Amino acid sequence: MEPGLLLEDILQKLAEEGYQISKRTFLYYVQLGLLPKGKRKGQKKGGVKFYYPTWTLERLKAILELKKKGLKLKEIQERLPKKAPSPPLPKTFSQAERLKDCNACGICGAICPVYEEMDLPPWRLIQAWEEVPDSLPSANTPWVCVGCYLCETRCPQEIPIVEFLRFLRREGLPPGRRWRKHPEWSRIFWSLLEERGRSFDFGAVHAYQIRVLGPAEDQRLLLRLPGPEGEKEVTAPSKIKGLPALKRALERARGWK
Amino acid sequence: MKILYYPGCSSEHLARDLYLSIETLASSLGVELEVLSDWNCCGAREIEEAPEGVGLFLAARNLALAQGEELLVACSLCFHNLKRAQDLLRKEAGFRARIAELLKEEGLELSLKTPQILPLTEFxxxxxxxxxxxxxxxxxxxxxxYGCFLSRPCPTDLEALEKALSAVGYPVVPTTLKSHCCGGHLPRTDSPVIKNLCQRLIFEAHQKGATGLAVACPVCKLNLEIYGGPSFPVRYFTQYLGLALGLSPSWLGLPEEE
Amino acid sequence: MRTKVFLCECGGNISENLDLKALKKALASSGVEVLRHPFLCSPEGQAFFEARILPGEAVLVGACSPHLHGPTFKTLSKKLRVRAFHMVALREEAAWIGKEGAYQRALRLLKGALSALPYYQAPDLKEFPITKALLIIGGGIAGLSAALKASEKELPVYLVEREAFLGGKAVFLDRLYPRLECASCLVSPRLSALSHQKNIRLYTLSRVLQVGGRPGAYEVTLEERPRYVDPERCHGCGECLRVCPVNPPALTMDPPHPVPRAPVIHAARCLHFKGEGCSRCKEVCSRKAIRFEENPRLHRLKVGGIIVATGFKPYPVEKIPYYGYKRLPGVITLWDLEKAFCQKEALRGFDGGPPRKVAVVHCAGSRDRRHLSYCSEICCGLALKAGILLRERLSAEVYHFYLDLRLKSPEGEALLRRAKEEGLRFIRGQVAEISEVPLRPEDEGRLTLLAENTLQPGQKVWAVDLVVLVPGFVPEGGSEEVASLLGLCPDRFGFFSPREEKTAPVETLRKGIWIAGAASGPKDLSESVLSGEAAALEALLFLEKSAFLADTEWVDWEEERCGRCWLCVEVCPFKALRVSPKGLKVEEALCCGCGLCASACPSGALRIKPFPRQAYLQTLEALANAP
Known part of the structure; x- marks a missing residue:
C-alpha cells in the first residue's frame, strides 16, 4: 500500500504549478474538513510523520481555483464532493497528450532491434492506451525493450516511446501481474547491491546463465557463457564504505510514489 | 593531468580487460586517474523496474561524491544512467529536493552544475x-x-572514436551501423534476434574492409564476441590505442600473441 | 454628431456566444442608437443599413473582421456621405474566443471605438495610372499558362525564367496521373505556342534583381546570365553537344522539347573558359551561333502588375540519413524516375543490373516533425502512377510502402484498382531504414528495407533492388528572395500566402501582385494551369483599367520630432517609406495605413492621420474605464 504524500511534498508540487499556500492554511483546511486528515506513521529514525492521500493534491487545487474566483470557504465546502474521489486517481503517464499524435505508422516496430521478441510493437500499445487507458493488453513489450531509443529517433511525431514503455513497466500493470522474465537474477542483483553497494551487471549477462555458490559472506559467482570458454568464475563485487546509509536511502527511495 | 574517474561495476569482472587497458593507457599518456572514492553501482538496467527514486538516488550519490569539474566514465550504460539522472535532477525541482534529503544522511550535497559527465571516448x-x-x-x-547509449538519448561526440584511432595511425573504415543496436540486454538465450543483429554489425565491418571492430561498451563487446561469429576480432578501442602506442598486449588485457 | 451602431448576429456566429440584447441595452444607455440585424452583409442587411443612415452621421459596425466585409460597409458609408465610419470585429475578437467573457470583451471594444469615432478622419482617395504590361516570374507550367492567357490581350508580357529552358518540372514528366496520358503531348503544344505569341518576351537564365515603383507602375531590373549561344541563330541541331570533349558535355539541352531550342554552355565546365583554348563547338556550328564573348546583361522593365509563379521543389530527401539518398546506388526519388522515363534512360538497381524488385516509399520526410510536418497530397497519385509504369515497363515486382493513400480526383480509385490487378503490393507502414547491409545473409547484393506491415503483422525485412523515394513539395529555392523583393508574406512553410486562401486564392495582400502554381502550396499540373490562368485573368482585369483609386495620405511625419533612426523604413513591410534628401518620403500607392511605422517610431514623429492620437487616447481611456 502506498503511504501517501507528505505535507511538504504537496506544497512543493503546488508551488511548481504556481499555487501559493502556506503550511498553516493547509492545516486550517484540514481542520475545517475541506481536506482529508493525514495518517500517522512512525519513522525508523524516530519521530512521526503524517501522510495524506494522493488525491489531496487534486482536491486542494480545486479549492484554490474556486478561491481565485472569489468564492468563500463555506461556498467551496458546499461545492466540493464530500468524500474521497473513488476510485482513487489512476496513475497516468505524464506525457499522455503526446501519445495522441501517433499515426500508427509502424516505424517504431520496424526499427526496433528486438521486434521479433515482442508480443506487440510499441505503437499497438499506444493505440490500446488511447482506446482504454486502464486496460492494456498484457504484452511483454515494455520488458523486452532494450532501451536503445532508436524508435524515438525515428518516430515522425517525436513521441517519447521509451519513456512510455518505462512508465508501463513501472505502473502500467496492477501488482501481481508484473511481467518479469528473470526474477531470480533480479533478486541477486538487488541483494548484491544492498549488501555491497556494488553489483554485477546482470543486465549484461541476462542472456547467459549464472549460478551463485556459497553463503552471502563468501559468495562465488559462476557465469556460463555460450562460447568455447564455457563456465567461468567471477569474483563478487567489493564493498563500499557508506553501506548502512545507502541501504536506508534505498529503502526510502523505494517508498517513492 | 589528473582526472576523476568512475569505474563502474563491470570493471571488477565482465570488462576487466577494458579497465586494464584504460589504466595502462592512462599511465603511458601521463594521465592520473583518480578513482571516485566509495563509488556505488549505478543500478544498470535493473533500475528501470524500480521506482524512479531508486535510480536517481544511486546516480545522485555518485554525482555528489564527485567533487570536481569533470567525471570520467568508461561504461556506456553507467554514462547513460548518470547522465539521464543528472538531466532529470536539473529539470525537476521536486526530485531534487527529495534526493537532497536522502543524501543528507551521509552529509552529501548535490551540485546542479558539476560534474560534467565525460565519456571515455570524448576524453x-x-x-x-x-x-x-x-x-x-x-x-x-x-x-x-558506438552502440546505443553513447548515441541516444544523450548523444556524445560520434566522431570521437574515429578521431582517436586515426590520430594513432589506424585507417578508420566508415560504416553506417555504428550507432545501431547490438541487442543489448535482450533477456533470452535461445533467440535468433541478437545473433542477427550482431552478425549484421560484423558483416558490415568485414564487407567494408575492416580487419577488426573497435568498440566502446562492455555489453556490446560481449554480445559481438559471442554472437558475431568467431573469426572477426572485436576489441575495445582502448586496446587498439594501446597497441599503437607500443604497449604490451598483456597489459591491455589481450592475449600475448597480439 | 449623431452616431449609429449596427450589430450583426452573423447567423448565430456572434449571437450564440454574445448576449446582443444586453449589449444593445448597455450601449443605448450611453445615448447612441443601436440597430441589430441577423445578416448585415446580406442584400436585405445592406438595404437595412442604407435605409437607416443619414448623411453626416457617424457609423460603427460590430460584425466580422474588416478583412471580410470592411469594404462592403465602407463603400456604402462613403456613398451615404457618412462623417465617420469604423468597424469592430465582434465575431473574431469577442464571440469566437468563447462564451466566457465575450460580453465584456465586446462591450469594451465597442465603447473604445465609440469614444474614438469623432476623431477619425477619412483618408484621401487618389488616382494612380496603370502601365499596361505584365511581368511573370517563373517559366514553369503555371507561369507559362499565365503568359499564354494574358497574351491574348494586346499588352506586353515578360516571362522570366531562372533556368536555361522553359517548362519547369512539367517538361520532365512522362505520364500524368490519373489517366496515364502522355505529359509532353499536353505540355509541348503550350511551349511552342509561347514562341508564336508576338507580345510575349522571354528571359531565360534570368533573375529579378530589383523591384521599385508602385502597384500599377513597377520598375523591375532583371539580370540575364549569358547562354553563350544565340537562340536567334541556333536551330538546335545538337552538333556542338557531340563534339564537346568534356564529360559530361559543357553544353546541355536536356529537355525533350527545349524552349528556346538552343543549348546552354556551362562556363564552369567549359574548357574555353578554363583558358584551354578549346572552341570545337564554335568550329562545328554551321549557324555561327556560339558567342563566347557574351556578358551578363541588365534589363529594365516597366510593368503594371507581377505574377509570381516560382513553383516548388521536391523535399531534399538526402536530409533523411537513414534513407541513403545520394549515398546508396539504387536509391532514387520519384523525380529522378520521371526524368529517367522521360529521357528513356535505363534504370539500374543496387547491383547495377535491371531492377526486379522495387520499393516505392511514400511520405519520404512528409508528415514528419523533423522534416515536413504536412502532407503534400499530390505525391500519392504520382507514386501510384510511377508504380504502375515500373510494373508495366520493367515487369518488376513493385511494393508500395504507404501510410494513407490520398488519391485525388474521381479517377484515383480506378487507378488503384488497376494497380492491384497488375499485381502491385501495398504495405501500410512507414519505412524505417534503407541499408546496403543485409539483415539476412540471403539478401546480400540487394537493399535491405525495414518496414512493418501494420495491417498484417509478421514481415518487417524486405530486400529490393531499387528504391523510389516519394518526397513532398517545398517552395523552390530563391522564393524567399522573391518574397523580400516584392514584400510578400510566406507562410510558416515558405509558401506564398494568398489574400484569402479560399475566396481569393491567386491574389496577394499587395495590389498588383498575384500568385500562381505551386508557389502557394503543393499543386498538380492541372491545378497549376488553373491557377496560372486565374492569375492572368485577375491581372488583365486590373491592367485593362487606365488607373486605380486608393486611400492615401495615411502617414504624417513631424520633421522636428524625428531622430532620423529610420526604424520606420526598416519595419515597413510594403516598402512604402524611403529616405530622401528632404526627409521621409511616403510612396502613397504602396502605403496601406497599417500603422507599423507609427508604432515603431521611438520619438513619436509619425502619426497615422485618419486615426489621430486623440482617437487612441480615447479608446484606451474607454478600455480602462470599462467594467
Whole structure:
C-alpha cells in the first residue's frame, strides 16, 4: 500500500504549478474538513510523520481555483464532493497528450532491434492506451525493450516511446501481474547491491546463465557463457564504505510514489 | 593531468580487460586517474523496474561524491544512467529536493552544475594522441562501433572514436551501423534476434574492409564476441590505442600473441 | 454628431456566444442608437443599413473582421456621405474566443471605438495610372499558362525564367496521373505556342534583381546570365553537344522539347573558359551561333502588375540519413524516375543490373516533425502512377510502402484498382531504414528495407533492388528572395500566402501582385494551369483599367520630432517609406495605413492621420474605464 504524500511534498508540487499556500492554511483546511486528515506513521529514525492521500493534491487545487474566483470557504465546502474521489486517481503517464499524435505508422516496430521478441510493437500499445487507458493488453513489450531509443529517433511525431514503455513497466500493470522474465537474477542483483553497494551487471549477462555458490559472506559467482570458454568464475563485487546509509536511502527511495 | 574517474561495476569482472587497458593507457599518456572514492553501482538496467527514486538516488550519490569539474566514465550504460539522472535532477525541482534529503544522511550535497559527465571516448579524442604513437606503427584498417547509449538519448561526440584511432595511425573504415543496436540486454538465450543483429554489425565491418571492430561498451563487446561469429576480432578501442602506442598486449588485457 | 451602431448576429456566429440584447441595452444607455440585424452583409442587411443612415452621421459596425466585409460597409458609408465610419470585429475578437467573457470583451471594444469615432478622419482617395504590361516570374507550367492567357490581350508580357529552358518540372514528366496520358503531348503544344505569341518576351537564365515603383507602375531590373549561344541563330541541331570533349558535355539541352531550342554552355565546365583554348563547338556550328564573348546583361522593365509563379521543389530527401539518398546506388526519388522515363534512360538497381524488385516509399520526410510536418497530397497519385509504369515497363515486382493513400480526383480509385490487378503490393507502414547491409545473409547484393506491415503483422525485412523515394513539395529555392523583393508574406512553410486562401486564392495582400502554381502550396499540373490562368485573368482585369483609386495620405511625419533612426523604413513591410534628401518620403500607392511605422517610431514623429492620437487616447481611456 502506498503511504501517501507528505505535507511538504504537496506544497512543493503546488508551488511548481504556481499555487501559493502556506503550511498553516493547509492545516486550517484540514481542520475545517475541506481536506482529508493525514495518517500517522512512525519513522525508523524516530519521530512521526503524517501522510495524506494522493488525491489531496487534486482536491486542494480545486479549492484554490474556486478561491481565485472569489468564492468563500463555506461556498467551496458546499461545492466540493464530500468524500474521497473513488476510485482513487489512476496513475497516468505524464506525457499522455503526446501519445495522441501517433499515426500508427509502424516505424517504431520496424526499427526496433528486438521486434521479433515482442508480443506487440510499441505503437499497438499506444493505440490500446488511447482506446482504454486502464486496460492494456498484457504484452511483454515494455520488458523486452532494450532501451536503445532508436524508435524515438525515428518516430515522425517525436513521441517519447521509451519513456512510455518505462512508465508501463513501472505502473502500467496492477501488482501481481508484473511481467518479469528473470526474477531470480533480479533478486541477486538487488541483494548484491544492498549488501555491497556494488553489483554485477546482470543486465549484461541476462542472456547467459549464472549460478551463485556459497553463503552471502563468501559468495562465488559462476557465469556460463555460450562460447568455447564455457563456465567461468567471477569474483563478487567489493564493498563500499557508506553501506548502512545507502541501504536506508534505498529503502526510502523505494517508498517513492 | 589528473582526472576523476568512475569505474563502474563491470570493471571488477565482465570488462576487466577494458579497465586494464584504460589504466595502462592512462599511465603511458601521463594521465592520473583518480578513482571516485566509495563509488556505488549505478543500478544498470535493473533500475528501470524500480521506482524512479531508486535510480536517481544511486546516480545522485555518485554525482555528489564527485567533487570536481569533470567525471570520467568508461561504461556506456553507467554514462547513460548518470547522465539521464543528472538531466532529470536539473529539470525537476521536486526530485531534487527529495534526493537532497536522502543524501543528507551521509552529509552529501548535490551540485546542479558539476560534474560534467565525460565519456571515455570524448576524453581520449581530445588528447593529442598522435605524439604518443610508437615509431613505425602501421595500423590495419578498423571499423568503429558506438552502440546505443553513447548515441541516444544523450548523444556524445560520434566522431570521437574515429578521431582517436586515426590520430594513432589506424585507417578508420566508415560504416553506417555504428550507432545501431547490438541487442543489448535482450533477456533470452535461445533467440535468433541478437545473433542477427550482431552478425549484421560484423558483416558490415568485414564487407567494408575492416580487419577488426573497435568498440566502446562492455555489453556490446560481449554480445559481438559471442554472437558475431568467431573469426572477426572485436576489441575495445582502448586496446587498439594501446597497441599503437607500443604497449604490451598483456597489459591491455589481450592475449600475448597480439 | 449623431452616431449609429449596427450589430450583426452573423447567423448565430456572434449571437450564440454574445448576449446582443444586453449589449444593445448597455450601449443605448450611453445615448447612441443601436440597430441589430441577423445578416448585415446580406442584400436585405445592406438595404437595412442604407435605409437607416443619414448623411453626416457617424457609423460603427460590430460584425466580422474588416478583412471580410470592411469594404462592403465602407463603400456604402462613403456613398451615404457618412462623417465617420469604423468597424469592430465582434465575431473574431469577442464571440469566437468563447462564451466566457465575450460580453465584456465586446462591450469594451465597442465603447473604445465609440469614444474614438469623432476623431477619425477619412483618408484621401487618389488616382494612380496603370502601365499596361505584365511581368511573370517563373517559366514553369503555371507561369507559362499565365503568359499564354494574358497574351491574348494586346499588352506586353515578360516571362522570366531562372533556368536555361522553359517548362519547369512539367517538361520532365512522362505520364500524368490519373489517366496515364502522355505529359509532353499536353505540355509541348503550350511551349511552342509561347514562341508564336508576338507580345510575349522571354528571359531565360534570368533573375529579378530589383523591384521599385508602385502597384500599377513597377520598375523591375532583371539580370540575364549569358547562354553563350544565340537562340536567334541556333536551330538546335545538337552538333556542338557531340563534339564537346568534356564529360559530361559543357553544353546541355536536356529537355525533350527545349524552349528556346538552343543549348546552354556551362562556363564552369567549359574548357574555353578554363583558358584551354578549346572552341570545337564554335568550329562545328554551321549557324555561327556560339558567342563566347557574351556578358551578363541588365534589363529594365516597366510593368503594371507581377505574377509570381516560382513553383516548388521536391523535399531534399538526402536530409533523411537513414534513407541513403545520394549515398546508396539504387536509391532514387520519384523525380529522378520521371526524368529517367522521360529521357528513356535505363534504370539500374543496387547491383547495377535491371531492377526486379522495387520499393516505392511514400511520405519520404512528409508528415514528419523533423522534416515536413504536412502532407503534400499530390505525391500519392504520382507514386501510384510511377508504380504502375515500373510494373508495366520493367515487369518488376513493385511494393508500395504507404501510410494513407490520398488519391485525388474521381479517377484515383480506378487507378488503384488497376494497380492491384497488375499485381502491385501495398504495405501500410512507414519505412524505417534503407541499408546496403543485409539483415539476412540471403539478401546480400540487394537493399535491405525495414518496414512493418501494420495491417498484417509478421514481415518487417524486405530486400529490393531499387528504391523510389516519394518526397513532398517545398517552395523552390530563391522564393524567399522573391518574397523580400516584392514584400510578400510566406507562410510558416515558405509558401506564398494568398489574400484569402479560399475566396481569393491567386491574389496577394499587395495590389498588383498575384500568385500562381505551386508557389502557394503543393499543386498538380492541372491545378497549376488553373491557377496560372486565374492569375492572368485577375491581372488583365486590373491592367485593362487606365488607373486605380486608393486611400492615401495615411502617414504624417513631424520633421522636428524625428531622430532620423529610420526604424520606420526598416519595419515597413510594403516598402512604402524611403529616405530622401528632404526627409521621409511616403510612396502613397504602396502605403496601406497599417500603422507599423507609427508604432515603431521611438520619438513619436509619425502619426497615422485618419486615426489621430486623440482617437487612441480615447479608446484606451474607454478600455480602462470599462467594467
Amino acid at each position: 581520449l579524442a581530445r588528447l593529442d594522441l598522435s605524439k604518443f604513437r610508437s615509431a613505425g606503427f602501421r595500423g590495419l584498417p578498423v571499423a568503429v562501433y
